Amino acid sequence: MKRHISLIGAPTDIGAGARGASMGPEAMRVANIQSILESHGLEVQDRGNLVGPSNPWQPPVDGYRHLPEVTAWNLAVHEAVHAELDQGRLPILLGGDHCLGLGSISAVARHCREKGKKLRILWLDAHADFNTSQLTPSGNIHGMPVACLCGLGPQQLIEIGGQVPAINPKWIRQIGIRSVDEGEKRLVHEQDLEVFDMRFIDEMGMRHTMELALATLDANTHLHVSFDVDFLDPDIAPGVGTTIPGGPTYREAQLCMEMIADTGLLASLDVMELNPALDVRNKTAQLAVDLIESLFGKSTLMRK
Incomplete structure (x- = not known):
């Protein structure tokens, strides 16, 4: 069955502590994400970029930076992602900073409720993104989307998705x-x-990690991947605002993506926090597209 993919750009760094993630969608287009996916027999439509408020670059208010603007962007993302899922398409959200995972995943959760499907989310990231306004050292909302999705956050964010x-x-x-x-x-x-x-990955290996992360999936499960590019080791992926040493190597990341692809259940994807302003000749964008290609079934050999 031919898969139908929609690319949705969300060019904002509204929730981040460094400027530049707003250029992420264009960097992935420069790295030929559409033609590379089409080379695997996928039908791909680029929906262009969503529009939202510009980054006012203000200090936090009551523990949140840019809460009204973050809300506006996430509402736009929510509606766009939900509309693609409604048409039976697979949305790839090109970020933008990871606060947008809130709009994207709330749309996926809403879709699953409407269709009676189970949901599994893989959050590939150097950070847990489980801060609240009381806990955050910075007020940057890209450190809070998982907490908001779990109901811990300001009213206007936790209610996105209904x-x-x-x-x-x-x-x-x-x-x-x-x-x-x-x-x-x-x-x-x-x-x-x-x-x-x-530490778990160091001790147990990426294969065992992914076997556990993908356990108990079935044909009625919607698998969503939220891929923060800072998941990767900064030696191979320097183009992110929050580099943390000691991440997965190129091969570990490839194995992770290939095992997700093997399930055949991937149904939506976020690619977040790519910051071309901090990159070297677009190499992080090219790596991100390479890994996305593996998510959609690129492999060295024909697998039996």
Whole structure:
């Protein structure tokens, strides 16, 4: 069955602490994401870029930076992603900073409720993104989307998608985590999030990690991948605003993507936090597109 893909650009760094992620969608287009996916027999439509408020670059108010603007962007993302899912298409959200995962995943959760499907979310990231206004050291909302999705956040964000909480913490698997703020650690523990941090990956290997993260999926499961490019080791992916050493290697990342592809269940994707202003000759964008290609079935050999 031919798969129908929609690219949706969300060019904003509204939730981030560094400028530049707003240029991420264009960098992925420069890295030929559409033609590369089409070379695998996929039908791909580029919906262009969403429009939202510009970044006012203001200090936090009551623990949140740019809350009205973040809300506006996430509402736009929510509607765009939900519309593509409604048409039976697979949306790829080209970020933009990771605060937009809130709009995207709340749309996926809404779609799953409407269609009676189960949801599994793989959150590939160096950070847990489980901060609240009380815990955050910066007020940057790109550190809060998972908490907001789980109902911990300001009213206007947690209500996007029409149900609070938008997701059950049990539906999420976090992979590659290696930077979590002190108070955030306690909250992750209290909410019983399933986290495969880099120590787990070091000890058990990426294969075992992914077997656990993908366990119990069935044909009625919608698999969503939220891929923050800072998941990758900064040696191979320098073009992100929040580099944390010690991430997955190129081969570990490829294995992760190939095992997701093997399930045949990938139904929506976010690619977040690519920052061309901090990149070297677009190499991080090219790597991101290379990994996305693996998510859609690129492999060295014909697999039996």
